[in-house]
Amino acid sequence: MTPPHEFRLSHFQAMVIFALLVSVAFGFLSRRGSYQRARYILWSFILFLLIGVGIGWAMYPFSH
Amino acid sequence: MPDEVPIAETTNAVPVAQSASPHHAENREGRRRDALALIIAAAAWFLPGLGHALLKMWGRALVCFSTVALLVILGASMRGNIFSRSGEDAFAKLGYVADLGVGSFYFVARALETNGPDVSHANGDYGTRLLATAGVLNMLAALHAYEVTRARKA
Numbered sequence: 298m299t300p301p302h303e304f305r306l307s308h309f310q311a312m313v314i315f316a317l318l319v320s321v322a323f324g325f326l327s328r329r330g331s332y333q334r335a336r337y338i339l340w341s342f343i344l345f346l347l348i349g350v351g352i353g354w355a356m357y358p359f360s361h
Numbered sequence: 362m363p364d365e366v367p368i369a370e371t372t373n374a375v376p377v378a379q380s381a382s383p384h385h386a387e388n389r390e391g392r393r394r395d396a397l398a399l400i401i402a403a404a405a406w407f408l409p410g411l412g413h414a415l416l417k418m419w420g421r422a423l424v425c426f427s428t429v430a431l432l433v434i435l436g437a438s439m440r441g442n443i444f445s446r447s448g449e450d451a452f453a454k455l456g457y458v459a460d461l462g463v464g465s466f467y468f469v470a471r472a473l474e475t476n477g478p479d480v481s482h483a484n485g486d487y488g489t490r491l492l493a494t495a496g497v498l499n500m501l502a503a504l505h506a507y508e509v510t511r512a513r514k515a
Contacts, residue, residue, distance in 0.1 A: 303476075303484075304438035311487040314435065315494060318428045322498050325424040326505050 316345035398510035405503035407464040412506030425502040432495035433466045437473035441488025442480050456489070462496025
């Protein structure tokens with residue numbers, strides 16, 4: 298039985314939250330200035346998602 | 362070999378008395394800065410964002426605190442595994458090191474997970490990864506605060 302306070306996420310939702318939080322932290326730690334940070338965060342977030350989905354598809358043939 | 366300079370000549374080239382005092386002051390300053398950097402790094406590890414807050418980097422402090430806190434809260438709410446010291450295999454030991462990276466939030470995660478971990482479902486497994494990510498991210502932030510204090514980074 299699932300406790301009422303347990304948080305449930307799909308794999309994709311967990312990946313999006315992970316990518317967003319890590320990208321924001323990376324952007325603030327490695328860049329100065331709002332524009333540079335925003336660019337880095339966006340770029341890093343997109344790459345996290347694309348590479349994540351790409352690796353998922355690359356593993357797809359081995360799951361059958 | 363004819364071009365070779367004798368060692369005695371190179372070591373005695375600069376008289377010690379001329380370079381001693383500025384060199385010593387520089388060394389003392391360097392040691393003081395290293396000690397301060399270690400204290401800042403320890404503070405950054407213990408409470409995420411505290412290291413940057415001590416350096417008056419408010420934006421970075423806020424982001425470090427909130428990202429690590431969110432990852433810990435999410436990971437614990439998803440019933441991720443919080444590794445303990447008594448790990449049996451290498452992965453459990455590595456997981457413990459990663460989880461310890463969140464500093465005092467390790468105990469927050471333990472307190473939040475009242476029902477204990479449940480990795481029999483994928484959800485708990487994602488939670489385990491989020492908790493480990495929080496720890497590694499906080500260690501990276503602590504290292505950044507250390508490097509900033511030693512004036513190696515901006």
